Amino acid sequence: MSVLDQNKPYQKYFEELTKIPHGSGNEKAISDFLVNFAKELNLEVVQDEANNVIVYKEASKGYEDHPSVMLQAHIDMVNEKNGDSDHDFDKDPLDIYIEDGYLKARGTTLGGDDGAGVAYIMAVLADESLEHPRLNALFTTGEEATMIGAFTVDPKLLDARRLINIDGEEEDVSNTASAGGIDVLFHRAVNWTKNDTDCYELKVSGLSGGHSGGEIHKEKGNANKIAARILHNLAKDGTITLCEISGGLKVNAIPREAKAVFAATAGEAKVKETAQRVIDEIKKELEYTDSGLCVEIKAVDKAAEAMDQKTSDAIVDLMYLMPTGLRHKSDHLDGLTVASENIGVVTTGKAGFDLAISIRGALDSYVQDMTDELKTLGSLLGFTCKDDNWYPCWDYMDVSPLRDTMNEVYREVHGKDLILEAIHGGLECGIFKEKMHDLDIVTMGPNLYDVHTPDEKLNMESFDRTYTFLCKFLSRL
Numbered sequence: 001m002s003v004l005d006q007n008k009p010y011q012k013y014f015e016e017l018t019k020i021p022h023g024s025g026n027e028k029a030i031s032d033f034l035v036n037f038a039k040e041l042n043l044e045v046v047q048d049e050a051n052n053v054i055v056y057k058e059a060s061k062g063y064e065d066h067p068s069v070m071l072q073a074h075i076d077m078v079n080e081k082n083g084d085s086d087h088d089f090d091k092d093p094l095d096i097y098i099e100d101g102y103l104k105a106r107g108t109t110l111g112g113d114d115g116a117g118v119a120y121i122m123a124v125l126a127d128e129s130l131e132h133p134r135l136n137a138l139f140t141t142g143e144e145a146t147m148i149g150a151f152t153v154d155p156k157l158l159d160a161r162r163l164i165n166i167d168g169e170e171e172d173v174s175n176t177a178s179a180g181g182i183d184v185l186f187h188r189a190v191n192w193t194k195n196d197t198d199c200y201e202l203k204v205s206g207l208s209g210g211h212s213g214g215e216i217h218k219e220k221g222n223a224n225k226i227a228a229r230i231l232h233n234l235a236k237d238g239t240i241t242l243c244e245i246s247g248g249l250k251v252n253a254i255p256r257e258a259k260a261v262f263a264a265t266a267g268e269a270k271v272k273e274t275a276q277r278v279i280d281e282i283k284k285e286l287e288y289t290d291s292g293l294c295v296e297i298k299a300v301d302k303a304a305e306a307m308d309q310k311t312s313d314a315i316v317d318l319m320y321l322m323p324t325g326l327r328h329k330s331d332h333l334d335g336l337t338v339a340s341e342n343i344g345v346v347t348t349g350k351a352g353f354d355l356a357i358s359i360r361g362a363l364d365s366y367v368q369d370m371t372d373e374l375k376t377l378g379s380l381l382g383f384t385c386k387d388d389n390w391y392p393c394w395d396y397m398d399v400s401p402l403r404d405t406m407n408e409v410y411r412e413v414h415g416k417d418l419i420l421e422a423i424h425g426g427l428e429c430g431i432f433k434e435k436m437h438d439l440d441i442v443t444m445g446p447n448l449y450d451v452h453t454p455d456e457k458l459n460m461e462s463f464d465r466t467y468t469f470l471c472k473f474l475s476r477l
């Protein structure tokens with residue numbers, strides 16, 4: 001039984017996409033699916049070594065002399081699920097359902113980001129009745145991780161110099177610029193020592209999380225940072241040594257959960273009293289942004305091994321001192337976040353301790369300065385630091401005929417202006433712009449909420465309207 005309307009091609013295709021696992025790094029199956037889709041339509045198709053897919057469709061009658069248009073969406077999604085979900089992202093189809101006009105997936109992210117864009121482009125490719133110039137349909141991989149797809153795309157395969165990026169999350173908004181960024185990876189080897197001290201487990205959960213670019217200005221709680229703050233305070237009552245610390249799943253998602261197991265000398269009553277005092281303080285601070293915050297602390301069996309004191313102290317100090325969240329916003333551009341950090345993922349294993357932080361900035365200098373600051377802190381505390389996942393900014397262009405046409409069509413359809421917005425997220429657009437300097441770019445997409453979290457939902461009316469808008473927009477190019 002289908003959940004979505006099979007008479008609407010983009011809905012039918014979206015449902016098909018949810019049946020193929022497609023988390024970042026696992027796009028081969030969905031990439032092959034798109035290649036077959038194009039072949040069945042007798043369209044020319046290229047698949048490259050990064051599993052990007054480019055499909056070419058000739059202009060409709062009367063549009064033969066119009067310059068080409070590129071439609072682009074990414075085929076990977078963020079795999080996030082609730083702690084109690086037994087969903088296997090490697091093999092299970094998403095369990096989608098509609099509730100109150102919204103499409104959701106039980107216990108997991110929906111992949112509306114960017115399945116909605118992929119489904120739209122498939123529908124445009126399949127529909128012989130639409131009016132449009134020659135199309136380059138570009139489906140990219142790895143956007144949510146390293147943007148490997150966008151970095152790999154060979155611009156020689158693309159004849160279009162007008163790009164409609166369909167990775168937007170708000171129907172009435174089109175982006176005009178995006179942030180650049182980098183991840184910094186901290187590592188420190190751990191010496192394990194025999195443990196004889198009482199142990200406790202600290203668990204942080206119930207945070208709302210969200211995308212570290214799009215949601216960081218909301219000043220939500222960061223589970224890793226909260227765990228570090230509690231541990232830092234516990235260390236004032238006596239020594240604590242970590243046996244384990246972990247939190248967050250993706251560097252570009254604000255971590256919703258964290259866990260630490262540690263040995264503490266202060267005694268159970270004191271440990272619980274201090275922890276509770278700090279927890280109450282944090283809860284009050286996050287009363288309006290993260291009312292669901294839940295922090296539990298309990299005595300557990302003594303762990304056989306704990307970290308040596310010096311390493312344990314260094315880890316707690318690093319996480320406690322490391323900046324996270326909003327750093328700078330613009331007075332000039334409507335409060336746009338122009339610099340931020342997100343302590344995304346913390347893990348402990350036999351090989352040692354690892355932490356990944358994501359840095360974003362509207363200017364290269366912000367990114368450079370925050371990176372330097374973090375590396376200085378890391379080296380003072382004995383960690384090695386490594387750069388990862390750098391991506392460029394997309395700078396605002398004063399002149400954009402594509403943007404003007406989009407706004408014109410938007411006004412005709414909606415009777416109001418499109419909202420033009422520079423954003424703090426990193427977009428593949430920045431990479432395309434670096435490869436093709438003469439590229440004119442707009443972004444669009446249907447209304448999506450809580451992306452990158454298991455609460456992700458797609459508004460169905462907006463899903464329909466936005467497709468109609470796209471078709472009309474194409475007919476005017």
Ligand SMILES: [Zn+2]
Pocket residue numbers: 074113114143167
């Ligand atoms: Zn996306």
